Amino acid sequence: MNSSLKTPLGRVRGLGSAKSGTQHFWLQRLTGVAMVPLTVAFVLTLIYLARASQATAIATLGSPLIAILFYLFIITGIIHMRAGMQVIIEDYVHDDALKIAAVMANTFFALLMGAACIFALLKLNFGI
Amino acid sequence: MADPKVPAERPKIFDSNGFDSRPLSPHLQIYRWPITMTMSILHRVTGAALYMGTLLLAWWLLAAATSSQAFGWVQWFIGTPIGLLILFGYTWALMHHMLGGIRHFIWDLGHGLGPGDRDRLARANLIGSIILTLLIWILGYWALGGTN
Numbered sequence: 478m479n480s481s482l483k484t485p486l487g488r489v490r491g492l493g494s495a496k497s498g499t500q501h502f503w504l505q506r507l508t509g510v511a512m513v514p515l516t517v518a519f520v521l522t523l524i525y526l527a528r529a530s531q532a533t534a535i536a537t538l539g540s541p542l543i544a545i546l547f548y549l550f551i552i553t554g555i556i557h558m559r560a561g562m563q564v565i566i567e568d569y570v571h572d573d574a575l576k577i578a579a580v581m582a583n584t585f586f587a588l589l590m591g592a593a594c595i596f597a598l599l600k601l602n603f604g605i
Numbered sequence: 606m607a608d609p610k611v612p613a614e615r616p617k618i619f620d621s622n623g624f625d626s627r628p629l630s631p632h633l634q635i636y637r638w639p640i641t642m643t644m645s646i647l648h649r650v651t652g653a654a655l656y657m658g659t660l661l662l663a664w665w666l667l668a669a670a671t672s673s674q675a676f677g678w679v680q681w682f683i684g685t686p687i688g689l690l691i692l693f694g695y696t697w698a699l700m701h702h703m704l705g706g707i708r709h710f711i712w713d714l715g716h717g718l719g720p721g722d723r724d725r726l727a728r729a730n731l732i733g734s735i736i737l738t739l740l741i742w743i744l745g746y747w748a749l750g751g752t753n
Binding site: 509513594 | 656668673707741
């Protein structure tokens with residue numbers, strides 16, 4: 478017998494006391510699946526550019542297919558690594574203030590790295 | 606005289622509260638360390654290493670976007686013994702974490718969770734990551750010897 482006045486659907490929508498569901502887990506899997514082919518493309522490009530000059534690197538990273546895959550690799554990778562590091566922090570940092578600070582720092586670092594890589598790619602693709 | 610058909614009751618050890626204090630399960634120290642535990646730790650460690658590795662990727666991309674001199678410095682650093690070691694470690698971490706991720710997808714789909722399967726998957730993960738790393742370095746370091 479259901480003692481709550483809420484319907485089962487209402488309870489699921491409210492997501493209980495945790496106020497969150499499987500979004501984090503799912504984000505990790507979604508980006509993880511995407512990272513497999515993107516990593517293969519990334520590694521093959523870097524093999525090709527192993528001893529390249531700057532001119533070759535710019536020309537290669539400027540070809541549409543490789544450029545698009547690099548943008549996707551960076552954006553997906555940044556989201557994936559931020560989610561992963563957050564789980565590590567939540568597992569090992571037990572002090573609340575420190576945990577919140579570490580989770581925030583994690584986001585800042587991820588965004589900084591993402592911005593740096595995307596800026597570099599935009600500059601070498603379109604800049605002077 | 607004891608009846609052989611009736612099993613002898615095992616001796617009880619009582620603690621100060623009167624409870625039977627016989628250990629109910631083996632303690633952590635006497636477990637055989639399973640390879641899946643090592644692989645779980647390695648998945649996390651390689652993930653964290655790749656996290657820091659984005660610094661190297663950002664430096665490389667920024668240098669490529671800046672000048673041939675800046676790009677030359679990164680390429681020089683990567684060519685030093687420490688740079689090569691970092692890049693080799695990054696390659697292995699990337700391959701290990703990618704294969705580890707695929708292992709997790711197999712588990713998510715409900716396969717490979719049995720005692721034999723999970724150990725085989727763990728070993729395949731480790732061996733596969735080493736083979737892929739060596740293959741990448743044979744291609745990138747030795748096969749493409751010259752500059753392009």
